[in-house]
Amino acid sequence: MRRALSIAMTALTGALSVYQASADTISLRADIWPPYNATPGSDKPGYIVELANEIWNSEGHQVDYSTIPWERAISEARSGNIDCILGALPEEVPDFVFHSLSLGLDQSTFYTRSGNPWTYHSPSQLSNIRLGVIGGYSYDQGAVDEHIAMAIRDGSPGSRVQLMKGDNALEKNLQKLLSGRIDAIVGSATVVNYTVATLGMEGAVQPAGNIGVADELYIACSPATPDKSETYTRQLDTGIRRLRESGRLAEILERYGLKDWNSETPRNLDM
Numbered sequence: 001m002r003r004a005l006s007i008a009m010t011a012l013t014g015a016l017s018v019y020q021a022s023a024d025t026i027s028l029r030a031d032i033w034p035p036y037n038a039t040p041g042s043d044k045p046g047y048i049v050e051l052a053n054e055i056w057n058s059e060g061h062q063v064d065y066s067t068i069p070w071e072r073a074i075s076e077a078r079s080g081n082i083d084c085i086l087g088a089l090p091e092e093v094p095d096f097v098f099h100s101l102s103l104g105l106d107q108s109t110f111y112t113r114s115g116n117p118w119t120y121h122s123p124s125q126l127s128n129i130r131l132g133v134i135g136g137y138s139y140d141q142g143a144v145d146e147h148i149a150m151a152i153r154d155g156s157p158g159s160r161v162q163l164m165k166g167d168n169a170l171e172k173n174l175q176k177l178l179s180g181r182i183d184a185i186v187g188s189a190t191v192v193n194y195t196v197a198t199l200g201m202e203g204a205v206q207p208a209g210n211i212g213v214a215d216e217l218y219i220a221c222s223p224a225t226p227d228k229s230e231t232y233t234r235q236l237d238t239g240i241r242r243l244r245e246s247g248r249l250a251e252i253l254e255r256y257g258l259k260d261w262n263s264e265t266p267r268n269l270d271m
Contacts, residue, residue: 026056026232028065028219029073030086031136032167035194035256036104036217037086040066047256048086048103052219054248055239056232067167071136080224084232088220091141097229099236102216105261108139109189110208113177118184120209123147127160129183132173135165139186140211170195178204186211194256 028049030037037046045065053063065086068076074093076082089106090098110120118129123143133139133148151161162182164173173185174195185192189207196205219236221229243249250260 023060024228025062025064026052026084027082028052028063028084028086029068029076029082031070031073031169032067033087033188033191034198035190035258037065037067044255046086047252047258048217048219050252050255051103051240051243051249052086052236054243054252055236058239059235069136069165070134074136077220077222078224080222082222083225083228084219084221086219087217089138089215089217090220092138093220095223096220097223097226097233098218098220099233099240101237101240102218102261103236103240104190104217105214106217107189107214108144108186108211109192110184110186110211111177111192111205112184112208113180114204114206116183116206116208118208120184120211129160130181131161132176132182132185133161133163134169134173134187135163137187144186144211171199174199174201174205184208190258197257 032038034046035044036048038044038049040049049063049065052065056063073082073085074088077085077096078093085093085096087104087106088096088098112118118125120126123146126144126147131148131151138145139148148161151159152163155161162176164170164176166172170185170187170191173182173187174192176182177185178201189210192205196202219233221232223229240249243252244260244262253259
């Protein structure tokens with residue numbers, strides 16, 4: 001809690017803070033995770049990137065968005081080398097500064113080749129399949145993550161859990177799935193569905209069960225610069241509300257074939 005200041009000093013400090021924040025270049029990082037975020041500088045850089053640009057530009061900021069591996073993005077933001085990361089869960093980085101209104105839903109879902117009868121019901125089933133995962137990702141903060149960590153730690157050639165890293169990790173896992181080198185993958189339903197459609201793989205893969213319910217996604221800002229991060233996240237809340245009320249949010253989402261996540265339920269995310 002801030003110490004009490006005189007009214008004059010509070011007003012002066014607030015004015016200076018607004019001025020100092022008015023010309024910021026906000027560094028925003030994540031690995032490629034379309035449709036949330038995609039190739040920087042492209043016609044469709046990701047709807048969260050577009051929202052962040054519109055919101056922060058209206059506050060006088062510029063957004064410096066680029067992609068790096070997710071584990072590195074978290075580390076760099078935690079140390080204060082970058083300002084914010086995109087597509088984070090509060091339980092994933094609880095020390096970061098978050099806004100209140102979410103920027104989407106993330107439903108962890110298993111996928112298999114079409115026609116495979118295997119369906120996920122419990123973590124005990126994972127010992128019997130070859131599962132493709134992405135490095136640095138958390139899928140349930142529980143038993144599934146524990147299974148993955150143990151399998152990777154004790155792994156050997158032909159391991160039941162196969163780890164992929166890099167910007168094209170999901171695409172490579174999908175290719176491994178279709179070639180029969182793995183039996184299933186797990187990932188965000190929105191991301192997998194979008195990537196499958198982009199790669200023309202519809203009909204070749206199928207959802208095979210969800211892990212729990214959908215989680216809300218956010219932009220998370222550095223705990224190393226809390227005052228600045230609180231300003232940025234407060235502006236995000238104001239901007240999300242404004243874009244939703246004006247209809248601009250729906251327009252941006254439509255470009256990606258999506259609807260406002262406020263009307264979505266976990267049940268329809270993997271359809």
